[in-house]
């Protein structure tokens with residue numbers, strides 16, 4: 080079973096989501112969670128999630144800190160992981176990999192999803208290695224060419 084559980088962002092945990100922190104050099108690699116939640120408010124294809132340790136599974140109100148945030152998009156046959164961040168206090172413990180695998184599992188349950196995609200900034204070596212390990216390969220999609228600093232990936236199915 081996954082070491083993370085994904086839970087909705089609600090009035091109860093909104094501030095915690097907004098207050099999570101990244102390392103100084105990581106902030107340029109991902110949009111702030113406030114921007115992601117604003118985008119999700121106006122775009123019903125976006126699904127934001129709070130990431131908690133698996134010990135919160137089955138509890139209506141989590142007792143421990145949120146460890147991260149993720150958001151995916153379901154559009155045009157593609158389940159696309161738009162955001163993944165783990166608070167700097169909880170990085171390096173396996174939560175990022177587990178959360179990515181959990182959003183992939185969730186997206187695959189949706190009948191409209193024909194393939195899984197994601198992207199990262201070209202300087203983001205940690206994300207690059209993590210996504211490769213999970214099974215992502217380069218995705219040659221025409222519209223991506225205008226985003227020159229972003230690397231686009233798709234999940235290679237066996």
Ligand SMILES: CC(C)(COP(=O)(O)OP(=O)(O)OC[C@H]1O[C@@H](n2cnc3c(N)ncnc32)[C@H](O)[C@@H]1OP(=O)(O)O)[C@@H](O)C(=O)NCCC(=O)NCCS
Pocket residue numbers: 101105108109161162163164165166169170171172173174175176177198199200203205206208209212
């Ligand atoms: C990318 C990110 C989500 C990874 O989360 P994490 O919980 O630290 O990752 P994990 O503990 O699951 O580790 C995943 C892999 O990354 C590696 N890793 C994690 N932090 C690292 C670091 N600071 N330096 C080098 N490697 C690192 C781990 O070694 C692991 O690889 P391994 O299993 O082969 O050893 C996190 O670093 C983060 O939030 N970064 C800033 C935002 C970002 O870049 N998001 C992704 C692109 S949108």
